[in-house]
Amino acid sequence: MSLTITRKDFPGQPILLIRRRIARGDLSAMLAECFGALFGHGQRSGLPIAGWPLARYVAMGPGLWTVEAAMPLASPAPAAGDMQPGSLPTGPTAFAVHVGAYEQLPETHAAIERWIELQGYQAAGAPWESYVTDPAQHPDPKDWRTEVYWPLAQTPSR
16 A cells, blocks of 8 residues: 655644444445435525545444534535534645555554654544545446544644
8 A cells, every 4th residue: 555644734634524323334324325325405595615534433343433524615504403514624634545444544554654653653533544445436446535634732742
């Protein structure tokens, strides 16, 4: 796997999200259901959608994960049912573009964690993935692109 990891300043981003506590094996189905609900609501309501669907990993344990499926927006939107307003943080991130199947994303996250440690940074919040490529339009996983962000403390700990 050829992967470039860099420090990237993220400008912040309003989002509308659905948070669920799920088993790891339920992730794909949960994201598909939630993205459909979020983007359907966004289009029906005329929300200013400003990017690709994303998943933020709030907590990951051996049994259950807390995951937020989200839709990025140009400006904040009100809650609607189980959809809640939120935001992605402003500030430095460890950033990489994962190329390939979603099943290999844990390898990219592991590489970013190692990079953070080697660079003397500390993670400072929940990582997220932005799904740049729509598998319905590009069915071959080798064509899929996923942006991966890990929020960092402002300065290295060294």
